[in-house]
Amino acid sequence: MELSDYGMSRERGYLSHYEIDEIALPDQFAPILRAAARLSALLTSGRVRHFLDKLPDPQITDWATTAPEEEVRTAMVHYSFLVQAYVWGEAQPPAHLPANLSRPMCALADRLGQAPLLPYSGYVLDNWYRLDKSEPVSLDNIGMYQNFLCGEDENWFVLVHVAIEAEAGVLLDNAARLVAVARDRNEAEATRLLREMDAAWERIYAHFARMPERCDPYMYFHRVRPYIHGWANNPALDGGLIYEGMDRYEGKPQAFRGQTGSQSSIVPAMDALFQVGHSDDPLKSFLDELHHYRPVQHRRFIEDIAAQSTLRDFVSSTDNAELKGGFNACVEQAARFRTRHLEYAASYINKQAGSIAGNDPDVGTGGTPFMKYLKKHRDENRAQLV
Numbered sequence: 001m002e003l004s005d006y007g008m009s010r011e012r013g014y015l016s017h018y019e020i021d022e023i024a025l026p027d028q029f030a031p032i033l034r035a036a037a038r039l040s041a042l043l044t045s046g047r048v049r050h051f052l053d054k055l056p057d058p059q060i061t062d063w064a065t066t067a068p069e070e071e072v073r074t075a076m077v078h079y080s081f082l083v084q085a086y087v088w089g090e091a092q093p094p095a096h097l098p099a100n101l102s103r104p105m106c107a108l109a110d111r112l113g114q115a116p117l118l119p120y121s122g123y124v125l126d127n128w129y130r131l132d133k134s135e136p137v138s139l140d141n142i143g144m145y146q147n148f149l150c151g152e153d154e155n156w157f158v159l160v161h162v163a164i165e166a167e168a169g170v171l172l173d174n175a176a177r178l179v180a181v182a183r184d185r186n187e188a189e190a191t192r193l194l195r196e197m198d199a200a201w202e203r204i205y206a207h208f209a210r211m212p213e214r215c216d217p218y219m220y221f222h223r224v225r226p227y228i229h230g231w232a233n234n235p236a237l238d239g240g241l242i243y244e245g246m247d248r249y250e251g252k253p254q255a256f257r258g259q260t261g262s263q264s265s266i267v268p269a270m271d272a273l274f275q276v277g278h279s280d281d282p283l284k285s286f287l288d289e290l291h292h293y294r295p296v297q298h299r300r301f302i303e304d305i306a307a308q309s310t311l312r313d314f315v316s317s318t319d320n321a322e323l324k325g326g327f328n329a330c331v332e333q334a335a336r337f338r339t340r341h342l343e344y345a346a347s348y349i350n351k352q353a354g355s356i357a358g359n360d361p362d363v364g365t366g367g368t369p370f371m372k373y374l375k376k377h378r379d380e381n382r383a384q385l386v
Helices: 027-037 039-044 048-052 061-066 069-088 099-112 120-125 152-167 169-184 187-209 217-228 266-274 282-293 296-308 311-316 321-353 371-382
Strands: 128-130 142-144
Touching: 027 039, 027 069, 039 048, 039 069, 048 069, 061 099, 069 099, 069 120, 069 217, 120 152, 128 152, 142 152, 152 169, 152 187, 152 217, 169 187, 169 266, 169 296, 169 311, 187 311, 187 321, 217 321, 266 296, 266 311, 266 321, 282 296, 282 371, 311 321, 321 371
Parallel strands: none
Antiparallel strands: 128 142
16 A cells, blocks of 8 residues: 555645645636635625625536646635535524535535535645745644634634644554555564654644644634534534535435544544444444545545554564554554543533533534543543553
8 A cells, every 4th residue: 555546645644735825726716716715804794695695606517527636626625615604604594505606516526526515624634835835844834725714713723633634644654554564464664663653643642732722712612613514413404405506406405514623534544554443322423424524535545444454463463562562552542632632522612512502512513412422432442452
């Protein structure tokens, strides 16, 4: 296995191999790009739909099937933000998404094999750029390109994820190598790769720990989170959202899952490599469903790792204490990461929502209860050492 076969790299992991500020879209996107650039102002006006209703439909169905992937993904970023703003940018969500947004949104999603709303890939993986192109991807050298309200808390929330995804390139590259190394039963090389992964996890955890520096829980809950909800399991939308102009939906509401960090492919790839499993529960069903919201190549990478990894059996069959120690250190790192996620879910969502009438503090942006099952998955992870 080679990361390049999946559009990935050791330096950037799942992040886009290009930077969004370097991608130019055709002239037909000019009105859309103008609206996207001033989305914060449109939202602040309190009548964002009034302005988005006036956007032309650029008729991109044919273009989306043949255009360079970088351009399609860039258009997906902008359109998915406009769609989310249309739905959640005023006090009451609409029952319908107008055809001037639904048609291009669906054309882009069809080309990319994703759902027609904001995905994690559009929110994070494809929505960043380096401030200084001569310097590496790091928290002090990256910007969020497309925003909703443009506040520091919104930027920082996304950029911490970008930094984590970049750091995870080492995990993914070593995971691909370990598939072959385990098959060849090379204990020394497996131990070396696992030690590298353990060190990369430390850097990832250091980035994750910085979230509170510039993203306040109150601001996140009230100024960032409202725009990234989906249409599934959301009582405000009564069964979903109708995509006008899309005959294939037959005028029926569509209940798609919202953007969530759980769409990141880092932990699922590690679970696949280390053959960490979870018993059935609502969160497992939810995460299994979210697999189909990931970019196609990232799905394929996880599936190929899961199908080919014999690492657990290899490590379990040896008496090599160093090898087992490296394996267990990485399994524990994933559990530690899940613990920090649980802590953030408690402070950024659970505690903030608990004081608001009608809000279920245990329901995430993806539309599923999470607190109880995040603990369960963390504990199951931790229990599967060798």
